[in-house]
Amino acid sequence: MIRINNIFELHNLKVDNYLFEVMEDSLKIINRKEKFEINLTYNKENVISTLETIKKLTEIKIVLDNFKDREILSYIESKGFNKLLWNPIGKAMHRFNMIEAGDRVAVGISGGKDSIVLFNALVRIKKIANLDFEIIPIHIHMKEDLSDLSELTAYIKKFGYDLKVIETNLGNLVKEKNPCFLCGRLRRGILYTFMKENGINKLALGHHKDDIIETFLLNIIYQGNRNIMKPAYFSEEHQVTVIRPLAFVEEKNIISYSKKLSLPILETKCPYETSVDSKRLRIKNIIKDISLETPDVRSTILNSINDLF
Template identity: 35%
Template sequence: MTHTTTETTVDLSRLPRRARTESLKLNKRLRRLVGQAIQDYRMIEHGDRVMVCLSGGKDSYTMLDILLQLRDKAPVDFEIHAVNLDQKQPGFPEHILPEYLADLDIPYTIIEQDTYSVVKRVIPEGKTMCSLCSRLRRGALYTFAAEHGYTRIALGHHKDDIVATFFLNLFFGGRLAAMPPKLRSDDGRNMVIRPLAYCRERDIASYAEERAFPIIPCTLCGSQDNLQRQQVRRMIADWERSDPSRIEHIFTSLCNVQPSQLADRVLFDFANLGGRNAPDHDWLMPGTASTAE
């Protein structure tokens, strides 16, 4: 199968020489990092039908743009189908994504589902809407992918998202978990991939600005300034000002887990480490209960 190159075009000749060089370097860096992530985790294989979830934000636009560039030169043949979920938010500019995708001349689908009304009805005023909104959105996209035979669901989460999620789970969820670059959905029907897993948000923001993507802001929860995720992001931003390499080190640690150096009794068999086949004993004093579970 042959493909027509559909990457967003930018007139680099209008840029100063140094800016033109930096723009080319940024594009090359993002393509290299996305390609490396795809290869490391075998995100896309020959014959895959990839459903690229497009929200209208900088991350998903960049993901689609880079995947289209890589598809044209990839060592395997795969399809790309862009999908947007229109959640019926008041004032949502419904024309922007269809016009953008039509100009790219790629297959796309706009799913219409009024999750906005559901969230507004269920969540009290002033409370965090993100959890329910994400769950409803994920359910609609996963169902569409399974019903239409897409073998991969591509989401636009990047390295900063992965690190932030790790700290959210650590501080507020009591567990060591993040966003894996590749994931089988809980119902087993879908394979989720995050091609931007190795990319930094600052590079994506610069790329989106250069490409002049028609960004659509989220008006449902964008004004909720006290969300836990935003608190974590402010913490990470403070760290980066003092040590720009800290996020890279944290992400590297997520890729280099040593179960024997933690305390998870399921993940590592501490009970039988150095044991001499002695019978188990109840070390709890009468009337006490374990608090380690």
């Protein structure tokens, strides 16, 4: 993957068998081995579509490190995701009235695919909706985790936002029988405290359709209750509203979008996410197996708990 600040940085660039020549409003891509040329025109104010065309024709992935304002929406929306991503997000946002004018929305950025797609979705909504609300991206970072946050921070920055990083010794606290539940609870506790101190009234989390139905089945099978992850609810304890804009989006579509945009996903250091002893992973695999003969099983399960929302 090649990173550029503007299209003129491609001039005289040599990649594999290709040589780039950039003119004022056009560019030439010369294949020196097979002796052919590709000629493209471009708009300096919006080169996203040109970069996508280059990838299709040459398989060379080029991304902009700095966006002009008008390029942001073009980049986020990409192509082919209206039905899979933007429509279900819009449906959830509208049904549960997730964001209103004047809201200050904290976005939990774990660095995983779900939270980055959530961030993109909220930036998109702010661009296209007639709503004045604030987006505050926040990352809870364990001091024991040596992951490099520079790429994630730079990604958030090119949309015009600063990633707030809150360091914690959470890793030393999570030594319980059910570490995933406790870890999530402690992370949200840190977020709630920060929100209260900074007058932030809503918290956006990246849980998607698969998370909701997996949690429901986990509670049914292992806890004997019908508790669910609600797409939106008001926490009386913390006096904040929690929203999940990806509630109607299937994980496979988030994965497709993440791969197409080459999102800067942090490599997870958590051993519980892929552990063979993970009950959630077991449920996930069961649903995956059933979906082979019943492709709409996720929607069927979600519809069956619609009354609990």
